[in-house]
Amino acid sequence: MKNTIALFLFLIVIIVALTVNDADARDGFKYKTIHNVTFDIRVSDVLSNPIGQAVLRVTTEQSDITNAVTGKDGVAAFKISISDTDNLVSLIIEHPGYDTKTVYIDGIQDRSIVSRTICLGLNQGKKPKPDRDGDGVPDDADEFPDDPFLIGTAHGRYIIVYEVAAPETADADFNDCAARLDIREYIDNNNMISRIVVTSRVLAAGARHPGQLWISVLNKEYRLILDVQKDLGGSWNTRKGEAYFEGPVHTLEIPLEAPIARDIIEPMPYDPYLVCGGVRQAHLPFVNTKVAGAGPHGGELARAILLPADWAWPYEGTMIEEAYPEFRAWYETKGRENRDWYLHPEIDRVYKVSPTSILAVYFIKASSGVNYGILLGIITISMVTVAGISTWRKRRYGEQRAVSREYVQNQ
Ligand SMILES: [Ca+2]
Ligand SMILES: [Ca+2]
Numbered sequence: 445m446k447n448t449i450a451l452f453l454f455l456i457v458i459i460v461a462l463t464v465n466d467a468d469a470r471d472g473f474k475y476k477t478i479h480n481v482t483f484d485i486r487v488s489d490v491l492s493n494p495i496g497q498a499v500l501r502v503t504t505e506q507s508d509i510t511n512a513v514t515g516k517d518g519v520a521a522f523k524i525s526i527s528d529t530d531n532l533v534s535l536i537i538e539h540p541g542y543d544t545k546t547v548y549i550d551g552i553q554d555r556s557i558v559s560r561t562i563c564l565g566l567n568q569g570k571k572p573k574p575d576r577d578g579d580g581v582p583d584d585a586d587e588f589p590d591d592p593f594l595i596g597t598a599h600g601r602y603i604i605v606y607e608v609a610a611p612e613t614a615d616a617d618f619n620d621c622a623a624r625l626d627i628r629e630y631i632d633n634n635n636m637i638s639r640i641v642v643t644s645r646v647l648a649a650g651a652r653h654p655g656q657l658w659i660s661v662l663n664k665e666y667r668l669i670l671d672v673q674k675d676l677g678g679s680w681n682t683r684k685g686e687a688y689f690e691g692p693v694h695t696l697e698i699p700l701e702a703p704i705a706r707d708i709i710e711p712m713p714y715d716p717y718l719v720c721g722g723v724r725q726a727h728l729p730f731v732n733t734k735v736a737g738a739g740p741h742g743g744e745l746a747r748a749i750l751l752p753a754d755w756a757w758p759y760e761g762t763m764i765e766e767a768y769p770e771f772r773a774w775y776e777t778k779g780r781e782n783r784d785w786y787l788h789p790e791i792d793r794v795y796k797v798s799p800t801s802i803l804a805v806y807f808i809k810a811s812s813g814v815n816y817g818i819l820l821g822i823i824t825i826s827m828v829t830v831a832g833i834s835t836w837r838k839r840r841y842g843e844q845r846a847v848s849r850e851y852v853q854n855q
Protein backbone atom coordinates (compact mmCIF):
# COMPACT_ATOMS: atom_id res chain seq x y z
CA MET A 445 0.00 0.00 0.00
CA LYS A 446 2.77 2.35 1.00
CA ASN A 447 4.51 1.67 -2.31
CA THR A 448 1.31 2.43 -4.22
CA ILE A 449 0.93 5.77 -2.45
CA ALA A 450 4.59 6.58 -3.09
CA LEU A 451 4.18 5.74 -6.77
CA PHE A 452 1.01 7.82 -6.94
CA LEU A 453 2.76 10.83 -5.36
CA PHE A 454 5.72 10.36 -7.68
CA LEU A 455 3.42 10.46 -10.71
CA ILE A 456 1.74 13.61 -9.41
CA VAL A 457 5.17 15.21 -9.01
CA ILE A 458 6.03 14.33 -12.60
CA ILE A 459 2.76 15.73 -13.90
CA VAL A 460 2.54 18.95 -11.88
CA ALA A 461 6.22 19.64 -11.26
CA LEU A 462 6.24 22.15 -14.05
CA THR A 463 3.16 23.39 -15.80
CA VAL A 464 4.19 25.68 -18.62
CA ASN A 465 1.72 28.16 -20.02
CA ASP A 466 3.92 30.82 -21.56
CA ALA A 467 2.89 33.31 -24.22
CA ASP A 468 5.25 33.60 -27.15
CA ALA A 469 4.09 36.75 -28.90
CA ARG A 470 6.54 39.53 -29.60
CA ASP A 471 4.76 42.84 -29.60
CA GLY A 472 6.30 44.47 -32.65
CA PHE A 473 9.68 46.05 -33.21
CA LYS A 474 9.29 49.69 -32.19
CA TYR A 475 13.04 50.22 -31.79
CA LYS A 476 13.11 48.18 -28.64
CA THR A 477 16.45 47.21 -27.19
CA ILE A 478 14.81 45.82 -24.08
CA HIS A 479 12.22 43.18 -23.62
CA ASN A 480 9.45 43.13 -21.03
CA VAL A 481 8.20 39.86 -19.62
CA THR A 482 5.38 39.30 -17.15
CA PHE A 483 5.96 36.45 -14.71
CA ASP A 484 2.94 34.71 -13.27
CA ILE A 485 4.29 31.98 -11.04
CA ARG A 486 2.32 29.61 -8.85
CA VAL A 487 4.27 27.54 -6.31
CA SER A 488 2.72 24.48 -4.72
CA ASP A 489 3.58 21.27 -2.90
CA VAL A 490 3.10 17.79 -4.36
CA LEU A 491 -0.57 17.80 -3.34
CA SER A 492 -1.15 21.13 -5.11
CA ASN A 493 -1.39 23.07 -1.85
CA PRO A 494 -0.09 26.62 -2.37
CA ILE A 495 3.25 27.51 -0.79
CA GLY A 496 3.32 31.06 0.56
CA GLN A 497 6.50 32.99 1.38
CA ALA A 498 8.48 31.14 -1.28
CA VAL A 499 11.29 33.33 -2.57
CA LEU A 500 11.73 33.67 -6.32
CA ARG A 501 14.95 34.98 -7.80
CA VAL A 502 15.33 35.86 -11.46
CA THR A 503 18.87 36.05 -12.81
CA THR A 504 20.64 36.21 -16.16
CA GLU A 505 24.16 34.99 -16.80
CA GLN A 506 25.33 38.55 -16.19
CA SER A 507 23.29 39.77 -13.25
CA ASP A 508 20.49 39.38 -10.74
CA ILE A 509 17.29 40.80 -12.17
CA THR A 510 14.87 40.82 -9.27
CA ASN A 511 13.42 39.01 -6.24
CA ALA A 512 9.81 38.19 -5.53
CA VAL A 513 7.88 36.38 -2.84
CA THR A 514 4.68 34.35 -3.11
CA GLY A 515 1.52 35.28 -1.22
CA LYS A 516 -0.66 32.89 0.81
CA ASP A 517 -2.17 31.70 -2.49
CA GLY A 518 1.29 30.60 -3.64
CA VAL A 519 1.27 33.16 -6.44
CA ALA A 520 3.88 35.79 -7.32
CA ALA A 521 3.23 38.06 -10.29
CA PHE A 522 5.72 40.66 -11.48
CA LYS A 523 7.25 42.21 -14.58
CA ILE A 524 10.86 42.30 -15.62
CA SER A 525 12.63 44.40 -18.20
CA ILE A 526 15.80 42.88 -19.66
CA SER A 527 18.16 43.52 -22.53
CA ASP A 528 17.00 42.14 -25.86
CA THR A 529 20.35 40.38 -26.15
CA ASP A 530 19.62 38.23 -23.07
CA ASN A 531 18.38 34.82 -24.13
CA LEU A 532 18.38 32.75 -20.95
CA VAL A 533 17.08 33.53 -17.49
CA SER A 534 17.07 31.36 -14.40
CA LEU A 535 14.20 31.30 -11.97
CA ILE A 536 15.28 30.02 -8.56
CA ILE A 537 12.55 29.09 -6.07
CA GLU A 538 13.44 28.71 -2.41
CA HIS A 539 11.52 27.98 0.76
CA PRO A 540 12.96 26.75 4.07
CA GLY A 541 10.52 23.81 4.21
CA TYR A 542 11.10 22.60 0.63
CA ASP A 543 13.84 21.68 -1.78
CA THR A 544 15.20 24.54 -3.84
CA LYS A 545 14.36 24.37 -7.53
CA THR A 546 15.93 26.18 -10.49
CA VAL A 547 13.99 26.56 -13.72
CA TYR A 548 15.85 27.69 -16.85
CA ILE A 549 13.82 29.72 -19.30
CA ASP A 550 15.42 29.76 -22.74
CA GLY A 551 14.45 32.12 -25.56
CA ILE A 552 13.22 34.74 -23.12
CA GLN A 553 13.34 37.44 -25.86
CA ASP A 554 10.47 35.67 -27.61
CA ARG A 555 8.18 35.40 -24.61
CA SER A 556 5.87 38.07 -23.26
CA ILE A 557 4.52 35.98 -20.39
CA VAL A 558 6.13 33.28 -18.28
CA SER A 559 3.24 31.49 -16.62
CA ARG A 560 4.27 28.41 -14.66
CA THR A 561 3.06 26.20 -11.90
CA ILE A 562 6.08 24.94 -10.03
CA CYS A 563 5.96 22.14 -7.54
CA LEU A 564 8.46 21.86 -4.69
CA GLY A 565 9.31 18.61 -2.96
CA LEU A 566 9.47 18.47 0.82
CA ASN A 567 12.80 19.35 2.30
CA GLN A 568 14.32 16.19 3.72
CA GLY A 569 16.05 17.38 6.86
CA LYS A 570 17.69 20.44 5.35
CA LYS A 571 18.45 23.07 7.96
CA PRO A 572 16.49 26.29 7.44
CA LYS A 573 18.67 29.20 6.40
CA PRO A 574 19.05 32.12 8.82
CA ASP A 575 16.46 34.91 8.44
CA ARG A 576 17.28 37.52 11.04
CA ASP A 577 14.47 39.98 10.23
CA GLY A 578 11.87 37.19 10.14
CA ASP A 579 10.23 38.25 6.84
CA GLY A 580 10.43 34.73 5.44
CA VAL A 581 13.25 35.59 3.04
CA PRO A 582 16.59 34.07 4.12
CA ASP A 583 19.44 36.50 4.71
CA ASP A 584 21.36 35.45 1.59
CA ALA A 585 18.36 36.21 -0.63
CA ASP A 586 17.14 39.26 1.29
CA GLU A 587 18.45 42.52 -0.11
CA PHE A 588 17.36 44.14 3.17
CA PRO A 589 18.17 41.42 5.74
CA ASP A 590 17.49 43.79 8.68
CA ASP A 591 14.26 45.29 7.35
CA PRO A 592 11.21 43.02 7.82
CA PHE A 593 9.15 45.16 5.41
CA LEU A 594 11.49 44.98 2.39
CA ILE A 595 12.81 41.93 0.55
CA GLY A 596 14.51 43.38 -2.53
CA THR A 597 14.47 45.77 -5.44
CA ALA A 598 14.00 45.75 -9.16
CA HIS A 599 16.60 47.97 -10.78
CA GLY A 600 16.71 49.41 -14.28
CA ARG A 601 19.74 51.31 -15.55
CA TYR A 602 19.40 52.93 -18.96
CA ILE A 603 20.62 55.61 -21.28
CA ILE A 604 17.89 57.28 -23.30
CA VAL A 605 18.77 59.41 -26.30
CA TYR A 606 16.43 61.83 -28.03
CA GLU A 607 16.28 63.28 -31.52
CA VAL A 608 14.35 66.53 -31.69
CA ALA A 609 15.17 67.70 -35.23
CA ALA A 610 12.32 67.47 -37.72
CA PRO A 611 12.62 64.25 -39.79
CA GLU A 612 13.07 66.19 -43.05
CA THR A 613 16.27 67.83 -41.80
CA ALA A 614 17.78 64.34 -41.62
CA ASP A 615 20.02 65.19 -38.67
CA ALA A 616 19.46 61.93 -36.82
CA ASP A 617 22.43 62.16 -34.49
CA PHE A 618 20.41 61.11 -31.43
CA ASN A 619 22.35 63.34 -29.09
CA ASP A 620 19.92 66.26 -28.75
CA CYS A 621 19.48 64.95 -25.25
CA ALA A 622 21.19 61.89 -23.80
CA ALA A 623 20.29 61.06 -20.23
CA ARG A 624 21.18 58.38 -17.73
CA LEU A 625 18.20 56.98 -15.85
CA ASP A 626 18.41 54.70 -12.82
CA ILE A 627 15.10 53.40 -11.60
CA ARG A 628 14.68 51.39 -8.45
CA GLU A 629 11.46 49.75 -7.29
CA TYR A 630 11.49 48.61 -3.65
CA ILE A 631 9.67 45.32 -3.11
CA ASP A 632 7.93 44.72 0.21
CA ASN A 633 7.22 41.44 1.99
CA ASN A 634 3.87 41.14 0.14
CA ASN A 635 5.59 41.34 -3.26
CA MET A 636 4.27 44.89 -3.77
CA ILE A 637 6.17 48.01 -4.79
CA SER A 638 6.35 50.31 -1.79
CA ARG A 639 8.79 52.93 -3.11
CA ILE A 640 10.03 54.09 -6.50
CA VAL A 641 13.16 56.21 -6.80
CA VAL A 642 14.35 57.64 -10.11
CA THR A 643 17.75 59.27 -10.48
CA SER A 644 18.67 61.09 -13.68
CA ARG A 645 21.64 62.89 -15.19
CA VAL A 646 22.10 64.67 -18.49
CA LEU A 647 25.00 63.23 -20.46
CA ALA A 648 24.67 65.26 -23.66
CA ALA A 649 22.55 68.15 -24.91
CA GLY A 650 23.27 68.54 -28.62
CA ALA A 651 20.47 70.87 -29.67
CA ARG A 652 19.65 74.57 -29.57
CA HIS A 653 16.12 74.07 -28.28
CA PRO A 654 15.74 74.23 -24.50
CA GLY A 655 14.80 70.82 -23.18
CA GLN A 656 13.21 69.42 -20.05
CA LEU A 657 13.16 65.78 -19.06
CA TRP A 658 9.93 64.38 -17.61
CA ILE A 659 8.60 60.98 -16.68
CA SER A 660 5.05 59.69 -16.52
CA VAL A 661 4.45 57.06 -13.84
CA LEU A 662 1.04 55.66 -12.88
CA ASN A 663 -0.64 58.39 -14.96
CA LYS A 664 1.09 61.24 -13.19
CA GLU A 665 3.75 63.51 -14.66
CA TYR A 666 6.97 64.29 -12.84
CA ARG A 667 9.73 66.61 -13.95
CA LEU A 668 13.15 65.02 -13.73
CA ILE A 669 15.37 67.79 -15.12
CA LEU A 670 14.35 71.44 -15.44
CA ASP A 671 16.83 72.48 -18.14
CA VAL A 672 19.08 69.91 -19.78
CA GLN A 673 21.36 72.57 -21.37
CA LYS A 674 21.86 74.43 -18.09
CA ASP A 675 22.87 71.20 -16.35
CA LEU A 676 25.85 70.99 -18.71
CA GLY A 677 26.94 74.57 -18.01
CA GLY A 678 26.94 75.55 -21.70
CA SER A 679 28.68 72.41 -22.96
CA TRP A 680 26.93 70.11 -25.41
CA ASN A 681 29.11 67.04 -24.82
CA THR A 682 28.62 66.18 -28.48
CA ARG A 683 31.19 68.18 -30.44
CA LYS A 684 34.61 67.05 -31.57
CA GLY A 685 37.30 68.38 -29.27
CA GLU A 686 34.79 69.39 -26.59
CA ALA A 687 35.76 68.27 -23.09
CA TYR A 688 33.14 66.27 -21.24
CA PHE A 689 31.18 68.26 -18.68
CA GLU A 690 29.60 66.14 -15.96
CA GLY A 691 26.11 67.26 -15.06
CA PRO A 692 24.52 66.89 -11.62
CA VAL A 693 22.44 63.90 -10.50
CA HIS A 694 18.77 64.54 -9.76
CA THR A 695 16.81 62.25 -7.46
CA LEU A 696 13.04 61.92 -7.55
CA GLU A 697 11.00 59.80 -5.20
CA ILE A 698 7.63 58.96 -6.76
CA PRO A 699 5.07 59.40 -4.00
CA LEU A 700 2.87 56.29 -3.61
CA GLU A 701 -0.28 56.47 -1.51
CA ALA A 702 -0.31 52.69 -1.13
CA PRO A 703 1.89 49.81 -2.33
CA ILE A 704 1.40 48.93 -6.02
CA ALA A 705 1.02 45.42 -7.46
CA ARG A 706 4.01 44.57 -9.63
CA ASP A 707 1.96 43.23 -12.51
CA ILE A 708 -0.17 46.39 -12.74
CA ILE A 709 2.46 49.09 -13.12
CA GLU A 710 3.95 49.70 -16.58
CA PRO A 711 7.36 48.08 -16.91
CA MET A 712 10.50 50.16 -16.45
CA PRO A 713 11.51 52.66 -17.71
CA TYR A 714 7.80 53.73 -17.61
CA ASP A 715 7.38 56.75 -19.93
CA PRO A 716 10.36 59.12 -19.81
CA TYR A 717 10.10 61.97 -22.32
CA LEU A 718 11.78 65.12 -23.49
CA VAL A 719 9.83 68.36 -23.78
CA CYS A 720 11.50 70.60 -26.36
CA GLY A 721 10.87 74.30 -26.72
CA GLY A 722 8.19 73.99 -24.05
CA VAL A 723 5.73 72.11 -26.28
CA ARG A 724 6.93 69.21 -28.43
CA GLN A 725 7.37 65.91 -26.71
CA ALA A 726 9.59 63.01 -27.68
CA HIS A 727 8.67 59.64 -26.20
CA LEU A 728 10.09 56.17 -26.58
CA PRO A 729 8.08 54.51 -29.36
CA PHE A 730 7.31 51.35 -27.40
CA VAL A 731 5.93 52.80 -24.17
CA ASN A 732 2.28 53.31 -23.37
CA THR A 733 1.80 57.04 -23.32
CA LYS A 734 -1.27 59.18 -23.07
CA VAL A 735 0.24 61.97 -25.17
CA ALA A 736 -1.47 62.17 -28.54
CA GLY A 737 0.86 62.00 -31.49
CA ALA A 738 3.77 60.61 -29.50
CA GLY A 739 6.03 57.94 -30.85
CA PRO A 740 7.70 57.73 -34.25
CA HIS A 741 7.32 61.12 -35.88
CA GLY A 742 6.36 60.97 -39.52
CA GLY A 743 9.59 59.56 -40.91
CA GLU A 744 10.96 56.11 -40.40
CA LEU A 745 13.08 56.81 -37.36
CA ALA A 746 12.05 56.86 -33.74
CA ARG A 747 12.36 60.09 -31.76
CA ALA A 748 13.95 58.37 -28.82
CA ILE A 749 15.97 55.21 -28.33
CA LEU A 750 16.69 53.40 -25.12
CA LEU A 751 20.04 51.72 -24.57
CA PRO A 752 20.26 49.02 -21.92
CA ALA A 753 24.05 49.38 -21.74
CA ASP A 754 26.57 52.15 -21.44
CA TRP A 755 26.76 53.96 -24.73
CA ALA A 756 28.74 56.53 -26.68
CA TRP A 757 26.41 58.79 -28.69
CA PRO A 758 27.23 60.06 -32.21
CA TYR A 759 29.19 63.28 -32.70
CA GLU A 760 27.15 66.38 -33.45
CA GLY A 761 25.65 66.11 -36.93
CA THR A 762 26.68 62.46 -37.43
CA MET A 763 23.83 60.16 -38.36
CA ILE A 764 23.30 57.29 -35.94
CA GLU A 765 23.71 54.72 -38.72
CA GLU A 766 27.10 56.18 -39.63
CA ALA A 767 28.21 56.04 -36.00
CA TYR A 768 26.74 52.55 -35.54
CA PRO A 769 26.96 50.68 -38.87
CA GLU A 770 24.83 47.76 -37.61
CA PHE A 771 21.95 50.05 -36.68
CA ARG A 772 20.49 49.94 -40.20
CA ALA A 773 20.46 46.13 -40.39
CA TRP A 774 18.84 46.07 -36.95
CA TYR A 775 15.89 48.26 -37.89
CA GLU A 776 15.55 46.94 -41.45
CA THR A 777 15.15 43.41 -40.06
CA LYS A 778 12.78 44.78 -37.41
CA GLY A 779 15.12 43.85 -34.62
CA ARG A 780 15.74 40.26 -35.68
CA GLU A 781 19.40 40.78 -36.55
CA ASN A 782 22.24 42.78 -34.99
CA ARG A 783 20.47 43.08 -31.66
CA ASP A 784 23.65 44.31 -30.05
CA TRP A 785 24.30 47.02 -32.68
CA TYR A 786 24.78 49.58 -29.91
CA LEU A 787 27.92 47.83 -28.66
CA HIS A 788 29.76 48.33 -31.96
CA PRO A 789 30.47 51.97 -32.74
CA GLU A 790 32.59 53.42 -35.51
CA ILE A 791 34.96 54.86 -32.94
CA ASP A 792 35.90 57.99 -34.91
CA ARG A 793 32.25 58.97 -35.15
CA VAL A 794 31.13 58.89 -31.53
CA TYR A 795 31.70 61.34 -28.70
CA LYS A 796 34.40 60.10 -26.37
CA VAL A 797 34.42 61.08 -22.75
CA SER A 798 37.65 61.68 -20.88
CA PRO A 799 39.38 58.58 -19.50
CA THR A 800 39.23 60.22 -16.08
CA SER A 801 35.47 60.35 -16.27
CA ILE A 802 33.37 57.54 -14.91
CA LEU A 803 31.74 57.31 -18.34
CA ALA A 804 34.97 55.92 -19.76
CA VAL A 805 33.70 52.51 -18.71
CA TYR A 806 31.52 52.66 -21.81
CA PHE A 807 34.14 50.96 -23.83
CA ILE A 808 34.61 48.03 -21.49
CA LYS A 809 31.21 46.70 -22.44
CA ALA A 810 32.37 46.01 -25.94
CA SER A 811 35.55 44.25 -24.91
CA SER A 812 34.23 40.71 -25.00
CA GLY A 813 35.91 38.50 -27.55
CA VAL A 814 39.23 40.33 -27.45
CA ASN A 815 42.26 38.06 -27.60
CA TYR A 816 44.09 38.33 -24.27
CA GLY A 817 47.54 38.71 -25.83
CA ILE A 818 46.34 41.40 -28.16
CA LEU A 819 44.59 43.05 -25.24
CA LEU A 820 47.83 43.21 -23.23
CA GLY A 821 49.56 44.80 -26.17
CA ILE A 822 46.76 47.27 -26.51
CA ILE A 823 46.93 48.14 -22.81
CA THR A 824 50.65 48.87 -23.15
CA ILE A 825 50.06 51.09 -26.12
CA SER A 826 47.17 52.73 -24.35
CA MET A 827 49.27 53.66 -21.31
CA VAL A 828 51.15 56.00 -23.58
CA THR A 829 48.01 57.33 -25.16
CA VAL A 830 46.46 58.39 -21.87
CA ALA A 831 49.09 61.13 -21.67
CA GLY A 832 47.51 62.97 -24.57
CA ILE A 833 43.81 62.94 -25.26
CA SER A 834 44.30 64.17 -28.80
CA THR A 835 46.43 61.13 -29.56
CA TRP A 836 43.96 58.97 -27.68
CA ARG A 837 41.12 60.15 -29.90
CA LYS A 838 42.86 58.80 -33.01
CA ARG A 839 43.26 55.32 -31.63
CA ARG A 840 41.25 52.51 -33.07
CA TYR A 841 38.31 50.81 -31.43
CA GLY A 842 40.10 48.06 -29.50
CA GLU A 843 42.59 50.50 -28.09
CA GLN A 844 39.77 52.67 -26.79
CA ARG A 845 38.51 49.72 -24.83
CA ALA A 846 41.94 49.11 -23.38
CA VAL A 847 42.18 52.70 -22.16
CA SER A 848 38.99 52.16 -20.25
CA ARG A 849 40.19 48.84 -18.90
CA GLU A 850 43.32 50.49 -17.59
CA TYR A 851 41.24 53.24 -16.03
CA VAL A 852 39.15 50.73 -14.16
CA GLN A 853 42.17 48.76 -13.03
CA ASN A 854 43.53 51.97 -11.53
CA GLN A 855 40.41 52.62 -9.43
CA1 LIG B 1 14.86 38.19 5.79
CA1 LIG C 1 14.02 41.94 4.70
Ligand SMILES: [Ca+2]
Pocket residue numbers: 617618619620650651682760761
Ligand atom coordinates in the same frame (compact mmCIF):
# COMPACT_ATOMS: atom_id res chain seq x y z
CA1 LIG D 1 22.27 67.05 -32.24
